[in-house]
Amino acid sequence: MNTIALGDLVLTNAKIVLADEVRQGSVRIDGGMITDIGTPSRTGLDLDGDYLIPGLVELHTDHLETHYAPRPKVRWNPVAAVQAHDAQIAASGITTVFDAIRVGLDENSDMGATEMGILANAIAAGTQAGRLRAEHHIHLRCEVSAPDCLESFLAIKDDSQVRLASLMDHAPGQRQFASMDAYKTYYQGKLKMSDAALADFTARRTEESQTYAEPHRRAIAAACNEMGIVLASHDDATGDHVAEAVALGIGVAEFPTTMEAALAARAAGMAILMGGPNMVRGGSHSGNVSARALAEADLLDILSSDYIPFSMLQSAFALAEVVESVSLPKAIQLVTKRPAAAAGFTDRGEIAVGKRADFVHLRIEDGIPIVLTVWRQGRRVI
Incomplete structure (x- = not known):
């Protein structure tokens, strides 16, 4: 998306959630890719100690x-x-x-x-x-x-x-609806079927499944x-x-x-x-x-x-x-x-050198993760 285009970028002062640890530091992005993960930098976009996780x-x-x-x-x-x-x-x-x-x-x-x-x-x-x-x-x-x-x-x-x-x-008697009571509750609640309509529906869907x-x-x-x-x-x-x-x-x-x-x-x-x-x-x-x-x-x-x-x-x-x-x-x-x-996919899903610069900047408030900024391939999209 052609929103805020960022070339070389440093995100700093963040709690970076890596694959196996949380590290206070900075991440450098060049050409939409992660090129360095280091200690907090004096330059760059300050994330105020918030979390930085992969997209x-x-x-x-x-x-x-x-x-x-x-x-x-x-x-x-x-x-x-x-x-x-x-x-x-x-x-x-x-x-x-x-x-x-x-x-x-x-x-x-x-x-x-x-x-x-x-x-x-x-x-x-x-x-x-x-x-x-x-x-x-x-x-x-x-x-x-x-x-x-x-x-x-x-x-x-x-x-x-x-x-x-x-x-x-999703036919009656199958998998999620192995219980006919659960099937009846779901479909009568969602589709407002009468008992007679549900019986006809159930018979037809059973035959179709078979x-x-x-x-x-x-x-x-x-x-x-x-x-x-x-x-x-x-x-x-x-x-x-x-x-x-x-x-x-x-x-x-x-x-x-x-x-x-x-x-x-x-x-x-x-x-x-x-x-x-x-x-x-x-x-x-x-x-x-x-x-x-x-x-x-x-x-x-x-x-x-x-x-x-x-x-x-x-x-x-x-x-x-x-x-x-x-x-x-x-x-x-x-x-x-x-x-x-x-x-x-092998190019995304973690904050690591050589991976795509897909990030979520968030903080926890009232027990809920609040999304503040999102980047995809180094471009800010939120």
Whole structure:
């Protein structure tokens, strides 16, 4: 984004959160890259002893769709939606974001393949025009039980912005909704269905899952593996779910719903991702395993903002505060270095010489990290 262009820059008098320690000092940036980390300098931009952390790397945010479709049947200008989403993302300290776009139509969304393309084009236009604060990529949330999932995936898979795809099945009796009571509570609350309408809906979605989920899962996984698109499984609940993911070449376990699934994912060498809201709230809103419990068992690798962009930063500081075995540098890794590695990035995610100059300048007030300034590749964007 063409905001405040900074060439050679020194940020000084900061608590710099490195990969394994917090150090009082300064950071030098040349050409958008970190060239030196040293003791506090007499010259440069004084950060008043505040924290300086790497720019956050977000793998799973559902927020773009809420800007584009804020109400059922309401559509906002897609360029305006992307700009609003980008501003909120950057102000939350996120400098690299994977915008989740739904693939596969069900009653939880009235957005089809055409609108999926509209959003992808709006992201590309913003990137090409240089008006986005964060660096944007696309995460395809593939609802494998939806009849049109594979067709919609094939329509967008060659877009160069697509770097991540997750395979999910929100049909009744599956994964997140293994409990039919939880399924009924969620869908009747969200879609205002009568008991009769819910019974019809449940029967149809069950049949669709039985028909489409497995072939769609296999076809999409094969295509992603061939193209180098990172794969994630979603809401795994059992060891069998994890074994299926491993057989399909999946490396990221998104939101495992049970300790059993998380233990199996760790044994398989998968990166385990949980939601920031789960961490901040102290538990899952749907009764699944808590992020804190996984962190205490050393079964947590990545924190994502999920449905609240600021929760990503907030959850990292909360994690360091409430889990004794997790230091602040380790907690910050969960929102920077580790998601960057899971997405295949080696040039960002930590404050180290030779890495990109993506930074968040913040201080803690009333127990909340307050974002003051954000830089991406040495340019101030917030």
